[in-house]
Amino acid sequence: MSIQAKAYWLEEPGKPLVHRPLEIPDPASGEAVVEVLACGLCHTDLGYYDGSVPTKHPLPLILGHEVVGRVVAAGDGHTDLVGQAVIVPAVLPCGNCDFCRAGRGNACPGQKMPGNDVHGGFSTHLLVPAAPLVSLKDAPETFDLRELSVVADAVSTAYQAVMRSGLGPGDAAFVIGAGGVGGFVTQIASALGAHVVCCDISQERLESMQSHGAEKIVDVSGGEGRALKKEIHGFARDWKVPSLRYRIFECSGSPAGQLLAYRLLARGATMLQVGYTPKRVEVRLSNLMAFDATIHGTWGCPPELYGDVLRLIYAGMVQISPFVDYAPMSGLDGLMKKMADHQLTQRMILDPRK
Numbered sequence: 001m002s003i004q005a006k007a008y009w010l011e012e013p014g015k016p017l018v019h020r021p022l023e024i025p026d027p028a029s030g031e032a033v034v035e036v037l038a039c040g041l042c043h044t045d046l047g048y049y050d051g052s053v054p055t056k057h058p059l060p061l062i063l064g065h066e067v068v069g070r071v072v073a074a075g076d077g078h079t080d081l082v083g084q085a086v087i088v089p090a091v092l093p094c095g096n097c098d099f100c101r102a103g104r105g106n107a108c109p110g111q112k113m114p115g116n117d118v119h120g121g122f123s124t125h126l127l128v129p130a131a132p133l134v135s136l137k138d139a140p141e142t143f144d145l146r147e148l149s150v151v152a153d154a155v156s157t158a159y160q161a162v163m164r165s166g167l168g169p170g171d172a173a174f175v176i177g178a179g180g181v182g183g184f185v186t187q188i189a190s191a192l193g194a195h196v197v198c199c200d201i202s203q204e205r206l207e208s209m210q211s212h213g214a215e216k217i218v219d220v221s222g223g224e225g226r227a228l229k230k231e232i233h234g235f236a237r238d239w240k241v242p243s244l245r246y247r248i249f250e251c252s253g254s255p256a257g258q259l260l261a262y263r264l265l266a267r268g269a270t271m272l273q274v275g276y277t278p279k280r281v282e283v284r285l286s287n288l289m290a291f292d293a294t295i296h297g298t299w300g301c302p303p304e305l306y307g308d309v310l311r312l313i314y315a316g317m318v319q320i321s322p323f324v325d326y327a328p329m330s331g332l333d334g335l336m337k338k339m340a341d342h343q344l345t346q347r348m349i350l351d352p353r354k
């Protein structure tokens with residue numbers, strides 16, 4: 001029995017979304033239909049919406065890749081999921097390729113992203129591969145499941161970046177860009193026992209991170225590179241952390257942030273490129289050689305790691321609620337405009353029934 005979903009379609013970039021039905025067929029073997037409880041609004045959605053980033057699936061397409069919901073139908077092999085609350089990860093790996101078998105499902109060449117490769121969560125329902133769905137059956141009863149939509153992208157991406165960096169207790173984490181993913185990198189690195197220095201151009205964002213894991217904050221707006229490096233490395237020296245244990249997270253996705261992150265490299269240090277910008281920067285790559293240093297790219301998060309992320313959240317070591325706000329999905333066009341005008345300070349979580 002097929003389901004008539006009500007969805008917000010992107011038909012043409014730069015134009016308002018169109019609210020119309022989507023016919024969802026019975027799930028085939030390996031698929032599931034998820035009734036959307038909430039879907040987060042991400043900056044990536046804005047890129048698709050205004051046409052600055054093309055979607056992989058041709059338009060019309062339903063955007064939205066931060067979904068929490070309940071499985072209402074499942075194909076062969078996954079019928080045990082029916083009735084369960086789940087997160088739909090933003091990166092849905094194929095599960096069978098060399099990357100997936102090596103635990104690198106986040107880099108799987110056959111991965112699907114809701115709201116980019118397939119229809120997403122700006123809808124009452126969506127059809128997705130069942131195997132990567134993350135069950136929320138262990139969530140504390142008092143927990144507002146809607147906030148876990150943010151785990152599908154912002155929190156899990158931050159967790160994967162921290163894991164990829166090899167961060168351990170007592171390390172120094174330098175986080176460039178304290179909003180969104182960078183804010184969660186800060187909380188996770190602190191929860192795992194690192195000293196965290198948060199760098200941003202917004203004093204407001206920096207102050208909010210002081211009560212969420214940042215031991216030191218540095219306003220880098222207008223700062224000169226050499227002086228900033230001296231100040232930030234100075235904190236690590238005070239903590240007696242050798243540069244071998246510097247973990248630098250570039251989360252701003254800006255050329256200035258990337259240049260600062262690169263400048264913070266030192267002997268044996270590790271840098272993670274987490275943010276995105278299409279722009280280029282010019283660096284002296286040979287510094288890596290001279291420092292015996294490492295730079296990793298990092299993308300999304302394999303579904304296997306979600307259990308560890310959720311344990312940190314359930315234990316209150318990573319907090320989402322201070323950083324999110326709720327709105328009806330019918331207000332999507334207005335929210336996109338506010339996001340474009342940099343008027344949203346919170347991550348928005350949308351209700352498809354309103």
Ligand SMILES: [Zn+2]
Nearest residue numbers: 042043044153
């Ligand atoms: Zn996103």
Ligand SMILES: [Zn+2]
Nearest residue numbers: 094097100108
């Ligand atoms: Zn794969």
